[in-house]
Amino acid sequence: MLDIRIIRENPQRVKDAMKARNKDMDALVEELLAIDVKRREITQVTEQKRAEQNSVSKRIPQIKKEGGDTSEIMAEMKRLSDEIKEGNAQLSQLEERQQSILLSMPNLPHESVPIGKDESENVEVRKWGTPREFDFEPLPHWDLGANLGILDPETAAKVTGARFHFLKGLGARLERSIISFYLDTHTENGYTEVFPPFMVNRASMTGTGQLPKFEEDAFKLKEPDYFLIPTAEVPVTNMHRDEILEGAKLPVKYCAYSACFRAEAGSAGRDTRGLIRQHQFNKVELVKFAKPEESYQELEELTNDAERVLQLLGLPYRVVALSTGDMGFSSAKTYDIEVWLPSYNRYCEISSCSNFEDFQSRRAAIRFKNDIKDKPQLVHTLNGSGVAIGRTVAAILENFQNADGSITVPEVLRKYMGCDVIS
RNA sequence: GGAGAGGUGUCCGAGUGGUUUAAGGAGCUAGUCUUGAAAACUAGUGAUACGGCAACGUACCAAGAGUUCGAAUCUCUUCCUCUCCGCCA
Numbered sequence A: 001m002l003d004i005r006i007i008r009e010n011p012q013r014v015k016d017a018m019k020a021r022n023k024d025m026d027a028l029v030e031e032l033l034a035i036d037v038k039r040r041e042i043t044q045v046t047e048q049k050r051a052e053q054n055s056v057s058k059r060i061p062q063i064k065k066e067g068g069d070t071s072e073i074m075a076e077m078k079r080l081s082d083e084i085k086e087g088n089a090q091l092s093q094l095e096e097r098q099q100s101i102l103l104s105m106p107n108l109p110h111e112s113v114p115i116g117k118d119e120s121e122n123v124e125v126r127k128w129g130t131p132r133e134f135d136f137e138p139l140p141h142w143d144l145g146a147n148l149g150i151l152d153p154e155t156a157a158k159v160t161g162a163r164f165h166f167l168k169g170l171g172a173r174l175e176r177s178i179i180s181f182y183l184d185t186h187t188e189n190g191y192t193e194v195f196p197p198f199m200v201n202r203a204s205m206t207g208t209g210q211l212p213k214f215e216e217d218a219f220k221l222k223e224p225d226y227f228l229i230p231t232a233e234v235p236v237t238n239m240h241r242d243e244i245l246e247g248a249k250l251p252v253k254y255c256a257y258s259a260c261f262r263a264e265a266g267s268a269g270r271d272t273r274g275l276i277r278q279h280q281f282n283k284v285e286l287v288k289f290a291k292p293e294e295s296y297q298e299l300e301e302l303t304n305d306a307e308r309v310l311q312l313l314g315l316p317y318r319v320v321a322l323s324t325g326d327m328g329f330s331s332a333k334t335y336d337i338e339v340w341l342p343s344y345n346r347y348c349e350i351s352s353c354s355n356f357e358d359f360q361s362r363r364a365a366i367r368f369k370n371d372i373k374d375k376p377q378l379v380h381t382l383n384g385s386g387v388a389i390g391r392t393v394a395a396i397l398e399n400f401q402n403a404d405g406s407i408t409v410p411e412v413l414r415k416y417m418g419c420d421v422i423s
Numbered sequence B: 001g002g003a004g005a006g007g008u009g010u011c012c013g014a015g016u017g018g019u020u021u022a023a024g025g026a027g028c029u030a031g032u033c034u035u036g037a038a039a040a041c042u043a044g045u046g047a048u049a050c051g052g053c054a055a056c057g058u059a060c061c062a063a064g065a066g067u068u069c070g071a072a073u074c075u076c077u078u079c080c081u082c083u084c085c086g087c088c089a
Helices: A004-009 A011-020 A026-065 A071-104 A141-148 A153-159 A170-188 A202-207 A233-240 A292-313 A359-364 A389-399 A411-417
Strands: A123-128 A192-194 A199-201 A226-228 A243-246 A252-261 A280-290 A317-321 A333-341 A346-355 A366-369 A380-388
Touching: A004 A011, A004 A026, A011 A026, A026 A071, A123 A292, A141 A170, A141 A389, A170 A192, A170 A252, A170 A280, A170 A292, A170 A380, A170 A389, A170 A411, A199 A202, A199 A233, A202 A233, A202 A359, A233 A252, A233 A280, A233 A359, A233 A380, A280 A292, A280 A389, A292 A317, A292 A333, A292 A346, A292 A380, A292 A411, A317 A346, A333 A380, A333 A389, A346 A389, A359 A366, A359 A380, A380 A389
Parallel strands: A192 A252, A243 A366
Antiparallel strands: A123 A317, A199 A226, A252 A280, A280 A380, A317 A333, A333 A346, A346 A380
């Protein structure tokens, strides 16, 4: 959520930023400005009346005690009370409208973000590794998985439906090994491991920006009003909702494994085969709470921390800076890490690392103060996949396949897998 | 799921409609006393939000709604905690 003060003081900057995101919100910005003026005006008048009501109310018991007649004052107070109620009603209407507009507005992109209409204008920042030249015809991971008997979407379709998988045997073990390897790597690197709930309430989904705008993307329980998490970002960031953190303890760094659930609304027909786009997938997520002046340095480090696991696995990847037109709703700046997938013959997103600045922390009221006497200020929140598990499995199967259909297990996973080859 | 008890400030805890600007205590801060410390005494003490240039005002007693001139206190809804029972991993 944007700060109403930024809109009040620099509406043009906000309008321009929305246009860079392909959204014309000029009319909404103007409406916000009008609401803001009116809101403050009514607040002042109503609070003044409230002050009078408080002071008169204090005198009433004294007058009664002295045997005075209060009926005239009571009648006057009744009128005042009605006026206050009317003022409050107007205020809550204005506040509700203001809030609903603010909740619908995406974050302002950081000045370093490339301006662009969509993903075609993302900027490649760096590349690591070299895509392998095969001396045989490489298979896509869904064929490799089926041939090895480790990937079984058909049974999942019977048991549940489309876009789910059973992993079997060494496939299931590979999934589990990657989770452990990622968590071990990140905890050695200073992240505190947490295991979060996989369902969250509405306040948490609103805090990180999934609601109210993107409700149709989430799986929702009928009763109670809970959502299946689309990413561990939601429960982990909301751990500190409505809290004031100690400045000396920042940055706070968490890593968390979770299953992730996405309805994938609007993506029918895309990536229908294999592990790339599922309704349920596993992911290890990195989450940071940082001081504002350090958050962009922290974003670079978080991205590097995510890259490290791919380097250790030996998977070629590249890092791209998303353009204004391709960035997510809540993000001020995002790097995507894309792993090389032979079957796609291109790099494919496996991690998305973002600085949300104070966009989430304002919604979720996550603050800090350096000293006990300071005024609390909003932290900057960051997160990134470190990294997606299912897509890692796909990348390992495809990049490390052998001519006989077997898969060479990356060195770092062997102690988890208990074998060198999947065959 | 059933029955019961609760949720008040940093903490403990009083408070069933108005002299409560939330009693009292603990803790914390400063001072007095003391060679120093402890004790005692005195004073201070909201890690909150909004409006206002400011003085200040307003809100906030789990959350939300209601009754009333006036609500921590009465009514309704929700959430959470604890105890017992049931069920379960």
